[in-house]
Amino acid sequence: MAFCKMVDAVYSAIPLGWLRDLLIRKHMESCPRCQGRLASRAEVKRLFVTPAEVGTTEDLWRRISARALAADGAARRQPAPAGAAWRWAAAAAAAAVIAVSGFWLLREVQRPGFETAAVRPADRFEIAYVNVGGAPAQTFVYQPQGSDTVFVWAARNP
Amino acid sequence: MEELEIVQGCLRGSQSSCREMVEAYGNLVMSMALNVVGNRQDAEDICQETFLQVFLHLDRFDQARSFKTWLLTIVYRRSLDMIKKKRRFAQFSARARFEPAVVERGGDPHPAAPDPLPSALLKVLSPRERTALCLWANEGYTAKDISEVLACSASTARVYLFNARRKIKSSLENDHGLLQNG
Numbered sequence: 090m091a092f093c094k095m096v097d098a099v100y101s102a103i104p105l106g107w108l109r110d111l112l113i114r115k116h117m118e119s120c121p122r123c124q125g126r127l128a129s130r131a132e133v134k135r136l137f138v139t140p141a142e143v144g145t146t147e148d149l150w151r152r153i154s155a156r157a158l159a160a161d162g163a164a165r166r167q168p169a170p171a172g173a174a175w176r177w178a179a180a181a182a183a184a185a186v187i188a189v190s191g192f193w194l195l196r197e198v199q200r201p202g203f204e205t206a207a208v209r210p211a212d213r214f215e216i217a218y219v220n221v222g223g224a225p226a227q228t229f230v231y232q233p234q235g236s237d238t239v240f241v242w243a244a245r246n247p
Numbered sequence: 248m249e250e251l252e253i254v255q256g257c258l259r260g261s262q263s264s265c266r267e268m269v270e271a272y273g274n275l276v277m278s279m280a281l282n283v284v285g286n287r288q289d290a291e292d293i294c295q296e297t298f299l300q301v302f303l304h305l306d307r308f309d310q311a312r313s314f315k316t317w318l319l320t321i322v323y324r325r326s327l328d329m330i331k332k333k334r335r336f337a338q339f340s341a342r343a344r345f346e347p348a349v350v351e352r353g354g355d356p357h358p359a360a361p362d363p364l365p366s367a368l369l370k371v372l373s374p375r376e377r378t379a380l381c382l383w384a385n386e387g388y389t390a391k392d393i394s395e396v397l398a399c400s401a402s403t404a405r406v407y408l409f410n411a412r413r414k415i416k417s418s419l420e421n422d423h424g425l426l427q428n429g
Contacts, residue, residue, distance in 0.1 A: 113409065136415070
């Protein structure tokens with residue numbers, strides 16, 4: 090017994106919990122004297138309440154079903170999360186605005202006289218003169234075919 | 248009805264199967280919760296919450312495994328939650344065990360027998376050790392079965408068991424010595 094107590098003391102000094110537990114377990118499994126220091130199943134069983142001692146569970150089902158019903162009802166009655174209503178309202182308003190403005194644009198586009206040809210380009214583009222650095226500059230004017238865009242490139246005279 | 252039949256009935260939404268489950272396992276769940284938390288009121292709460300959780304998540308249960316072990320795992324976890332929440336079960340358990348019952352005037356002269364409670368000696372054990380010991384003593388579980396409930400390795404479960412049995416033996420010897428020496 091003294092040997093076992095000494096072993097126990099030595100093991101207790103080991104800082105690593107898992108190693109200490111392993112060594113103690115190995116020792117106790119193989120040492121008949123230490124086995125005698127363990128409570129038997131019968132001794133332990135007396136300390137616990139057994140299922141047979143608990144008594145009837147008559148109203149347990151009633152309480153559980155009542156709680157289940159209450160939980161179910163609460164889940165059904167649960168209001169939509171805060172802000173959800175606002176989000177739906179904002180989305181509906183945005184959809185209405187898009188629909189109305191789309192309809193209006195469509196009407197405007199289909200009105201007679203809205204064709205691109207109605208906006209007539211200037212017949213002739215003219216530049217009287219171009220000065221660069223106070224002196225007349227070399228000027229190139231370019232207009233791509235079929236386009237209203239005019240490019241003007243001015244460079245200082247050499 | 249067999250364990251699996253009850254489970255399948257509950258999965259189909261049969262109320263009678265749910266009731267059967269509560270009747271079949273109610274005492275087991277209650278005794279386990281009572282042994283871990285040490286007071287009846289908390290144990291009843293745990294018992295109800297456990298069954299509600301079981302009905303809610305029964306589809307997650309692997310039918311190849313033992314339903315009883317799965318159920319006891321839920322009881323154990325709910326009990327740990329309760330202990331964490333309250334942190335007072337030890338004092339309450341000791342009071343309930345040793346304080347004499349006060350019968351007011353006009354009260355029942357023959358009060359009903361008090362509800363059984365686990366021994367105060369179990370206070371020396373941690374909730375894990377209590378659970379391991381309870382499963383070993385009451386249900387005849389092996390270290391491997393206990394490890395499934397505690398979510399640890401079998402060797403760790405064995406260590407919990409050894410430590411618990413050693414502590415209890417020592418407490419029993421001290422208790423016996425105190426009784427003998429007055």
